[in-house]
Amino acid sequence: MNTDADTEALKTSLGGNLLGPDDPAFTERRRVWNGMIDRRPAFIARCRGTADVVAAVAFARKRGLPISVRGGGHNVAGTAVGDDSLMIDLSLMRTVIVDPGARVARVQGGALLQDVDRETQVHGLATPTGLVSKTGIAGLCLSGGLGWMRRKYGLTCDNLIGAEVVTGNGEVVHTSEAENPELLWGLRGGGGNFGVVTTFEFRLHPVGPEVAVTFVGYPADDRRKCYEAFRDFTRSAPEEIATLVTAITVPDDPAFPVPDARGKPAIAFLGVYVGDPAAGESAMAPLRRVTEPLFDLSGTMRWVDIQSLLDANFPDGGLYYWKGRPLTAAALGDAGIDMLIDYAERRPSPLTALVIWHLGGAIRRVDENGTAYSGRDAEYMLAAESIWSDRADDEANIAWSRSAVADFACYGCGDGFYLNYPGFLENQDEDTRATFGQKYARLQALKASCDPQNLFRFNSNITPA
Numbered sequence: 001m002n003t004d005a006d007t008e009a010l011k012t013s014l015g016g017n018l019l020g021p022d023d024p025a026f027t028e029r030r031r032v033w034n035g036m037i038d039r040r041p042a043f044i045a046r047c048r049g050t051a052d053v054v055a056a057v058a059f060a061r062k063r064g065l066p067i068s069v070r071g072g073g074h075n076v077a078g079t080a081v082g083d084d085s086l087m088i089d090l091s092l093m094r095t096v097i098v099d100p101g102a103r104v105a106r107v108q109g110g111a112l113l114q115d116v117d118r119e120t121q122v123h124g125l126a127t128p129t130g131l132v133s134k135t136g137i138a139g140l141c142l143s144g145g146l147g148w149m150r151r152k153y154g155l156t157c158d159n160l161i162g163a164e165v166v167t168g169n170g171e172v173v174h175t176s177e178a179e180n181p182e183l184l185w186g187l188r189g190g191g192g193n194f195g196v197v198t199t200f201e202f203r204l205h206p207v208g209p210e211v212a213v214t215f216v217g218y219p220a221d222d223r224r225k226c227y228e229a230f231r232d233f234t235r236s237a238p239e240e241i242a243t244l245v246t247a248i249t250v251p252d253d254p255a256f257p258v259p260d261a262r263g264k265p266a267i268a269f270l271g272v273y274v275g276d277p278a279a280g281e282s283a284m285a286p287l288r289r290v291t292e293p294l295f296d297l298s299g300t301m302r303w304v305d306i307q308s309l310l311d312a313n314f315p316d317g318g319l320y321y322w323k324g325r326p327l328t329a330a331a332l333g334d335a336g337i338d339m340l341i342d343y344a345e346r347r348p349s350p351l352t353a354l355v356i357w358h359l360g361g362a363i364r365r366v367d368e369n370g371t372a373y374s375g376r377d378a379e380y381m382l383a384a385e386s387i388w389s390d391r392a393d394d395e396a397n398i399a400w401s402r403s404a405v406a407d408f409a410c411y412g413c414g415d416g417f418y419l420n421y422p423g424f425l426e427n428q429d430e431d432t433r434a435t436f437g438q439k440y441a442r443l444q445a446l447k448a449s450c451d452p453q454n455l456f457r458f459n460s461n462i463t464p465a
Contacts, residue, residue: 010059016046016092029089030081035317037078041087048092050198053166060086060455061170068458069196072112072136076322077422082458088196098123103204109138109197117304125204126303127159133308141200143191143419144373148272148306151239151361153205157188157373158366162201167194168451186446189373191419192459194450208303212273212280214287215297217250220265222291223341229290231332239361241283243271247344247354258295266294272306321386321398323405324421326378331411343404348396351387356380372443374435378413383421419460432460
């Protein structure tokens with residue numbers, strides 16, 4: 001790597017290491033999960049701790065380099081990497097320390113969901129995270145965080161009680177309800193706009209070690225019955241139950257345990273009961289008897305296993321385009337179900353899924369203005385998850401997801417989107433303003449105080465006031 005005095009000083013000071021385009025590891029480290037993303041940063045700073053992050057931010061400020069932050073590298077828009085930027089790579093910072101008495105976990109910014117669950121489950125505890133264990137906790141939390149505990153204990157960001165942040169100003173700031181509370185408000189759903197979160201502090205809850213899981217699929221011809229059953233079930237489901245309904249094609253894979261179902265279009269329910277497994281199996285039983293199932297893999301499962309159950313569906317290097325938006329209950333009226341069936345039938349690839357998440361519960365109990373996250377009154381979330389393997393199919397898959405989310409705007413809970421399903425951030429200013437609504441001005445003021453140069457712009461970007 002050709003260096004000048006500044007880069008040599010940073011390279012020498014890092015506990016980790018600094019990579020440039022000539023380094024053998026550069027190509028591998030700039031890769032992210034979504035195979036659609038191919039960007040070349042100017043440098044990659046692999047950090048081992050807060051001091052490394054401070055040095056990297058100071059270098060970027062001096063050079064005027066925009067900064068991207070790599071936690072798990074799992075954001076579908078590839079926000080971990082930007083052309084001609086400094087990538088701050090936190091993948092060496094994955095330590096999780098649990099205080100079981102206080103029910104708090106301190107989690108470094110590069111940790112994956114599997115790191116958090118592994119350590120917290122030693123104590124029979126967990127914090128709400130997502131559904132794919134290789135996801136980074138940072139990106140998931142900062143833009144919301146939907147998982148199996150959402151209705152009982154809220155979003156990932158709702159369980160963030162403190163953080164250490166290296167801001168765009170280069171300052172190390174601790175935030176909590178009592179200290180710099182405005183920054184905590186912004187981190188709870190405002191995205192990676194304000195700096196690098198080197199440590200998260202999460203509230204923990206008793207969960208597991210085993211939970212009741214519903215995973216049942218029905219033939220595609222039964223879609224209408226299943227959407228109606230889901231609508232009826234979610235009207236009165238207790239908060240311990242988090243469910244979703246998804247239009248899929250059953251994997252044509254010898255590993256799928258029901259041979260007769262392989263390769264067939266289907267509609268499936270997935271659900272988890274956060275509580276006594278026996279009570280959960282009883283409470284979710286109606287989802288297992290809508291019609292004759294194509295497959296039924298329901299039962300009791302370890303919490304750490306349900307957290308990784310879907311990993312194989314989202315392989316590293318696949319091609320992804322996801323858009324999502326919160327919906328009102330009217331989305332599962334007769335006209336909304338007609339639209340769902342139409343889009344399910346027109347899925348552009350066997351890997352693509354049309355998902356409806358049930359929300360409410362603890363999510364709704366947080367005041368809409370209590371966090372930066374928006375859309376708490378939503379009953380459901382639409383996720384149009386295009387997944388494919390041939391670049392010749394890019395246009396069809398992207399168009400399907402965009403069209404689905406646009407057409408369901410008539411059932412939108414407000415005008416916003418779910419920022420963990422951001423497409424490629426192609427309309428980021430418009431979408432971000434629509435999502436935050438009246439909170440946007442408050443977020444702009446926070447952005448101006450933390451990152452007036454807008455160094456952190458590879459995200460659902462908030463322009464400084």
